[in-house]
Amino acid sequence: MKSKDIAIVGILLAVGAILRYFLAMLHTPLTPNMIIAFYCLAIILIQPKVYEALGIGIVAGVLSMLISSSMFPPANLISEPLGALACFGLYALLKSRTRFAPTATTFIATLVSGFSFAAIAILSIGATILAKYNGNLGNFVIVFVPIVVITAVFNAIIVQILYLPSSRVLVRGQE
Structure with a gap:
């Protein structure tokens, strides 16, 4: 990875972490994970x-774990x-099939991250969740699934909106 690419990843992860931190401070029932949106944007932009990509995910996991207010922050290291x-x-x-590849990619990647987080949390701290x-795991699922899906939609929209101007800036920087 070129130093320019490392800088792009670092900046995007930092922006995502800062946004997640500030959104967590609002104490809303739903705190979107902006780190996912921004590491997806980084992966999409620098390919x-x-x-x-695994390294980007590991760094994102460490950041997420450190600023998480979730039930089991270490799950971020895997999710x-x-x-x-x-x-x-x-x-x-x-990428070569649709211009909405950033949207679809980010949506699915957020679902993978969110649902793997839930599975890890259930396996690790299932008694606490119950x-x-x-004592009803179904109640947890009823609460958690909409949060993950809404976050996935939000992240997909953010990445699609940011993709075009970001990619233009990168192309200009290469000229």
Whole structure:
């Protein structure tokens, strides 16, 4: 990865982390994970190698874990790399097929990250989750699934909006 690409990834991850931190401070019931949107944008823009995309996901996982107010922050160390790999693979498949590849890629990558986070949390702290949701895992699913889907829609829209101007800036920088 070129130093310019590393700088782009760093800036986008920092912006995502700052936005997530400030949104978490609002104490709303739904705190969108802007880190996912911005690492997807980074992967889409620079089109790294698979191990570089994994590295982006690991860094995103560490950032997410550090500023998370979620039930089990260490789950981010697995869910974010999985989301980054999903983004990498899906964008490689879709980029030449549709101009909405950034939207679809980010939407699916957010679902992968969110649902893998939930699965890891259930496996790791299932008893705590059951206690919080009156012993009914279905209640947890009813609450968690809409949060993940709404976040995926939000992230997909953000990335599609930012993709065109971002890609133009990168093309100008290469001229």
